[in-house]
Amino acid sequence: MLHRTQHIPRFLVTAEQMQQIEGRVFAAGMPVSALMEKVSGLIARQISEHYPVSQAARVGVLVGPGHNGGDALVVARELHSQGYQVQICQPLDKAKQLTADQARYAQHLGIPFVPSVAEWRDRDLIIDGLFGFGLERPIEGKLASLVKQINRLACPVYSIDLPSGIHTDSGQVMGIAIRAERTGCLGLWKRAFVQAPALAYLGQPELIDFGLPLADIRAVLGETPTVQRLTDEVAIAQLPLPRSATAHKYKVGHLLLIAGSRQYAGAALLSAKGAVASGVGMLTLAIPETIRLALLPSLPGALLLGCPETEAGAIANLPEDLSKYDAIALGPGLTTAVPTLLKSVLAADCPLLLDADGLNLLAQQDPVATLQQRTAPTVLTPHPGEFKRLFPAIKGDPGEQAQRAAEASQAIVVLKGAKTAIACPTSQRLWVNPESTPALARGGSGDVLTGLLGGLLAQKMLDSKPDSDSSDVISAATAAALAAVWWQAQAGRYASDRNSELGVSPDRLFQALDPFLGSILASC
Ligand SMILES: NC(=O)C1=CN([C@@H]2O[C@H](COP(=O)(O)OP(=O)(O)OC[C@H]3O[C@@H](n4cnc5c(N)ncnc54)[C@H](O)[C@@H]3O)[C@@H](O)[C@H]2O)[C@@H](O)CC1
Numbered sequence: 254m255l256h257r258t259q260h261i262p263r264f265l266v267t268a269e270q271m272q273q274i275e276g277r278v279f280a281a282g283m284p285v286s287a288l289m290e291k292v293s294g295l296i297a298r299q300i301s302e303h304y305p306v307s308q309a310a311r312v313g314v315l316v317g318p319g320h321n322g323g324d325a326l327v328v329a330r331e332l333h334s335q336g337y338q339v340q341i342c343q344p345l346d347k348a349k350q351l352t353a354d355q356a357r358y359a360q361h362l363g364i365p366f367v368p369s370v371a372e373w374r375d376r377d378l379i380i381d382g383l384f385g386f387g388l389e390r391p392i393e394g395k396l397a398s399l400v401k402q403i404n405r406l407a408c409p410v411y412s413i414d415l416p417s418g419i420h421t422d423s424g425q426v427m428g429i430a431i432r433a434e435r436t437g438c439l440g441l442w443k444r445a446f447v448q449a450p451a452l453a454y455l456g457q458p459e460l461i462d463f464g465l466p467l468a469d470i471r472a473v474l475g476e477t478p479t480v481q482r483l484t485d486e487v488a489i490a491q492l493p494l495p496r497s498a499t500a501h502k503y504k505v506g507h508l509l510l511i512a513g514s515r516q517y518a519g520a521a522l523l524s525a526k527g528a529v530a531s532g533v534g535m536l537t538l539a540i541p542e543t544i545r546l547a548l549l550p551s552l553p554g555a556l557l558l559g560c561p562e563t564e565a566g567a568i569a570n571l572p573e574d575l576s577k578y579d580a581i582a583l584g585p586g587l588t589t590a591v592p593t594l595l596k597s598v599l600a601a602d603c604p605l606l607l608d609a610d611g612l613n614l615l616a617q618q619d620p621v622a623t624l625q626q627r628t629a630p631t632v633l634t635p636h637p638g639e640f641k642r643l644f645p646a647i648k649g650d651p652g653e654q655a656q657r658a659a660e661a662s663q664a665i666v667v668l669k670g671a672k673t674a675i676a677c678p679t680s681q682r683l684w685v686n687p688e689s690t691p692a693l694a695r696g697g698s699g700d701v702l703t704g705l706l707g708g709l710l711a712q713k714m715l716d717s718k719p720d721s722d723s724s725d726v727i728s729a730a731t732a733a734a735l736a737a738v739w740w741q742a743q744a745g746r747y748a749s750d751r752n753s754e755l756g757v758s759p760d761r762l763f764q765a766l767d768p769f770l771g772s773i774l775a776s777c
């Protein structure tokens with residue numbers, strides 16, 4: 254059972270859901286002004302920790318017409334009382350009543366109001382309270398020029414709730430948006446925080462939990478939220494740990510990985526290394542016979558199955574009975590020369606992971622009709638280009654695309670990107686991986702993920718948990734996808750922190766998988 258503090262970081266809400274949750278809290282008797290006071294006190298505390306008065310005494314506070322502006326005014330008052338030299342700029346005349354009252358009180362306290370932000374070149378910090386989740390149209394005219402001026406200042410900007418101009422749900426820039434150094438997201442993570450268009454504006458995000466009651470959150474989002482952030486707690490719970498004390502190699506999964514060609518031998522090696530790092534009991538790597546001996550010294554623990562090959566060095570056929578494997582992964586470096594490979598694995602009665610050329614082969618037929626015929630789970634790991642080839646008619650943001658593709662094909666869809674989305678067809682749930690690193694944006698990272706996910710898939714299929722997504726139970730195949738996406742991203746961050754963003758080669762990535770996991774498990 255997760256505690257409240259573990260639940261809150263999982264939620265991802267739209268503006269409408271946030272309004273409904275707050276509406277319930279206000280209807281139950283919480284005064285709007287009391288909540289504003291509470292929330293803004295927490296924001297001011299965060300700001301004074303990040304930007305102490307000794308280092309950032311001169312603060313400009315930008316105030317909009319709604320309650321985001323009201324929050325900013327309370328923060329201005331708090332910082333003023335702590336000795337910051339605060340100036341307020343309220344560019345619009347009209348304001349909601351509570352915001353207007355807060356402005357009047359700030360004036361009464363003698364906090365200076367300035368007519369424009371032109372004088373703010375002397376500021377050490379700007380606080381952005383122009384718009385929050387109430388932004389309803391693009392920022393234009395004099396407000397757009399004001400945002401442009403703020404973005405030209407050298408000092409950092411702290412945005413309250415969202416950088417003004419960012420759409421709460423899609424993360425799109427509405428005309429123009431403030432580029433924050435930090436954003437304090439209030440109460441619950443908004444969807445924008447996992448949307449690629451917003452990433453360049455959010456800076457370092459932090460959640461400011463002000464104690465929204467779980468009962469009200471659940472009343473709006475449901476008992477098990479359909480859309481979730483993939484948190485450490487949830488991902489770790491999906492790993493095949495602890496191992497049974499009586500485990501032996503045939504009881505902890507046998508993966509058949511079909512990968513590589515004479516042209517792309519490295520993809521086979523990297524995906525096999527990812528599978529080895531997953532801890533899978535047995536790994537059989539099917540590769541063209543001519544590259545078998547070259548790979549052997551690098552994979553001493555794996556069974557290397559040399560396959561007959563085409564003249565160009567692609568696997569021509571799979572000589573074996575496929576029934577003895579717990580999972581099959583097909584794709585990295587295969588080429589699309591031999592479509593029958595896909596046909597034979599689709600017919601297998603075990604979980605199947607398709608990546609890279611496995612997906613390209615699938616795109617050559619009707620993917621939805623083909624996948625719907627499978628009885629065992631299928632996991633697809635496309636990047637956006639592969640996704641487009643597979644599901645050209647499916648539009649939306651990455652989360653919506655993954656969900657729609659999963660629903661249509663009945664496959665678990667892992668749509669890779671800066672914030673990888675994982676959609677499960679049986680439960681109709683979506684997870685978004687919130688933390689990753691651009692260090693993984695290089696050839697080979699995806700191959701490591703394929704092996705890792707395949708290895709976890711083989712292990713999870715032997716777990717005793719049921720293969721259905723009732724209430725909070727996550728099916729084995731979905732669990733493997735969640736664990737693998739999180740593990741790969743976190744290992745990438747771990748390797749990046751110890752080297753640089755340019756130094757996370759695929760070798761470093763698979764070498765970081767186990768040390769990262771060891772360190773996080775030790776701290777749990
Ligand atoms: N009610 C409360 O006490 C709480 C308020 N919070 C704060 O309240 C914010 C939401 O407040 P609001 O609903 O008032 O919304 P906003 O403060 O985001 O602003 C809405 C106002 O801006 C106007 N507007 C929208 N788009 C515009 C545009 N492009 N150009 C000019 N005007 C535009 C609207 O007509 C409306 O008057 C949150 O983001 C958060 O900062 C909560 O987070 C915490 C509790």
Ligand SMILES: [K+]
Nearest residue numbers: 381384413415
């Ligand atoms: K804001």
